[in-house]
Amino acid sequence: MIYGIIADVHGNLEALEVVLAALASAEKIVCLGDMVGYGPNPNECVQKLREIGALCIAGNHDRAATGDLDTRWFNEYAKKAINWTAAQLTEENARYLKDLPLTLEFEDFQVVHGSLRQPLEEYILNLSDALPTFARMTRPVCFIGHSHQPFCLAKNKDGNYDGKKLTDGDEFLVDDYEQAIINVGGVGQPRDGDPRASFGVYNSNNKLFSLRRSAYDIATIQKKMKAADLPQKLIDRLAWGT
Ligand code: ZN
Numbered sequence: 001m002i003y004g005i006i007a008d009v010h011g012n013l014e015a016l017e018v019v020l021a022a023l024a025s026a027e028k029i030v031c032l033g034d035m036v037g038y039g040p041n042p043n044e045c046v047q048k049l050r051e052i053g054a055l056c057i058a059g060n061h062d063r064a065a066t067g068d069l070d071t072r073w074f075n076e077y078a079k080k081a082i083n084w085t086a087a088q089l090t091e092e093n094a095r096y097l098k099d100l101p102l103t104l105e106f107e108d109f110q111v112v113h114g115s116l117r118q119p120l121e122e123y124i125l126n127l128s129d130a131l132p133t134f135a136r137m138t139r140p141v142c143f144i145g146h147s148h149q150p151f152c153l154a155k156n157k158d159g160n161y162d163g164k165k166l167t168d169g170d171e172f173l174v175d176d177y178e179q180a181i182i183n184v185g186g187v188g189q190p191r192d193g194d195p196r197a198s199f200g201v202y203n204s205n206n207k208l209f210s211l212r213r214s215a216y217d218i219a220t221i222q223k224k225m226k227a228a229d230l231p232q233k234l235i236d237r238l239a240w241g242t
Helices: 013-022 042-051 060-065 076-088 091-098 127-136 218-227 232-240
Strands: 002-006 028-031 103-105 109-112 141-144 151-156 161-165 171-173 177-183 197-203 208-214
Touching: 002 013, 013 042, 013 197, 013 208, 013 218, 042 076, 042 091, 060 076, 060 091, 076 232, 127 151, 127 161, 127 177, 141 197, 218 232
Parallel strands: 002 028, 109 141, 141 177
Antiparallel strands: 002 197, 103 109, 151 161, 151 177, 171 208, 197 208
8 A cells, every 4th residue: 555644734735735746646645633733724724635535643733723732832923823723714624623533553554743652742853752652652663743854763673773864755665674753744834944845655565665845836825824914934934944
């Protein structure tokens, strides 16, 4: 089975459409949370993912937008965008977000937004953050999102750990590792200095993972955000990929 693995769409319909077109040959789309928050098209993004039968889990912004997660730790820009998003969401889409599970398990991989220790909020940025998730994994691979930075942290067959940032076109066999935690980066708000949408393709037949980047129409989403009076900082960062 060929899976398209996406995360952190954040209401960015321009990026989502380009990514789904690039994933046209994927048999299943799996979305690792944060469908909404920051961007100007929360309903359209949720609707699109529902229409194509994507298998989705919740992120912290999805739960914050439905009032199920305290936004005390959100910065002022994220908070403003969440309040705007909450007011936009249709009742049906809000219900859909509320009902999303926190994790999903597949044949040879599992998915979570943040970490298996704390699915919604914990960031895995280095090996010490990753160890509790490695210990909780029930599959050899765990795909994550949340930091919007694509990387792989892996436990080698000899018991040592390896970490690397992933860039466009990077490919590797997950079978070469004992366990791997793979962050596929962000579709709708990349933060690794590359403004192109980030996503992954996983072929469970030959165990090959590839990281992909796609350019999208940033100027159009920026115009929509301005019209919606969303914070300027959130508008600017899309062009920088930070
Ligand atoms: Zn996010």
